[in-house]
Amino acid sequence: MPENIGTRPPIATVPAIMGKPTVPNDLTKPSGNANPGGGNAFSPRDWTQHPPYDHGPYRSTALRSPRQPLIPIKQALSNLTAPAFGDGSIDALDHDLTRNAVVNAAPLGERIIVTGRVLDEDGRPVRRSLVEIWQANAAGRYVHKVDQHDAPLDPNFFGAGRCLTDDDGRYRFVTIKPGAYPWRNHHNAWRPAHIHFSLFGHSFESRLVTQMYFPGDPLLPLDPIYNCTPDESARQRMISTFSIDRTEPEWALGYEFDIVLRGRNATPMEA
Ligand SMILES: [Fe+2]
DSSP states (O other): OOSSOOOOOOOSSSSOOOOOEEOOSOTTSOBTTBOGGGSOOSOOOOTTSSOOSOOTTSTTHHHHSOSSOOOOOOOOGGGGOEEOOOGGGSOTTTTBTTTTTOSSSOOSSOEEEEEEEEEOTTSOBOOSOEEEEEOOOTTSOOSSTTOOOSSOOOTTOOOEEEEEOOTTSEEEEEEEOOOOEEOOSSTTOEEOSEEEEEEOTTSGGGOEEEEEEOTTOTTGGGOTTGGGSOOHHHHHTTBOEEEEEEEETTTEEEEEOOEEOSSTTOOOOOO
16 A cells, blocks of 8 residues: 555646647757757657548548648647646646556455666656556546446546656556556457557657557457558567566556657557
8 A cells, every 4th residue: 555645636638738839949969869950850750650530440440531732831849848847737646547546445356567668769867847648447448438348447546657768768657557448449359458558758759649558469450450560570669577676675567668658669550
């Protein structure tokens, strides 16, 4: 049982917070992971590493994928900015999903630690950057009116959290291992256990929304969302690694999940 179980209202929306935009001080020099003065500040996205907009086995992509050719737009200052967040934007329990929505007891399920580094395309840490997550509870149920899966809600678990990366680009969450859930995409369709991640990085060019999976999940080969990403090695970058070093004795298993925001080693976007 963790100490100091807190009681606070759950986070209202996910993703939830926006701040003032940041602008690099000197637009003629590289700054952070952007290079505003250098023309092509970012490598083009390699679409062999990301899911296509329309992926037949993932049926709903047919309803929301573009019907017209995409229109390239010139890179503008607005692409090179991002909301800025300070420590005041984050509450002390926002990173701990086992405590940030507690009403009267600890949430049910397997407590886990999920941690990793957020890196730019050159492997440099992305510092002081917002990381948001959301997930189902241990029974595979979201706190959402659309989710009518016949599984119990947990009154002590809301399933959303956020934190800032530190100077090494590292984030850390404490949460409950999410359960698999059915999603009616096809007969007997079940999503593998996963945690949704949303990241801003240092600019909107590095915006990433993705999903983290767990090693050895037997549902992964059957999941059209996971398999939307065409490249096998890219898919592997969405699977966390069990870490005995991140595991805390008598308390929680640890999983490591590094995230690369752009470049050839980029973590794939979710479909
Ligand atoms: Fe999900």
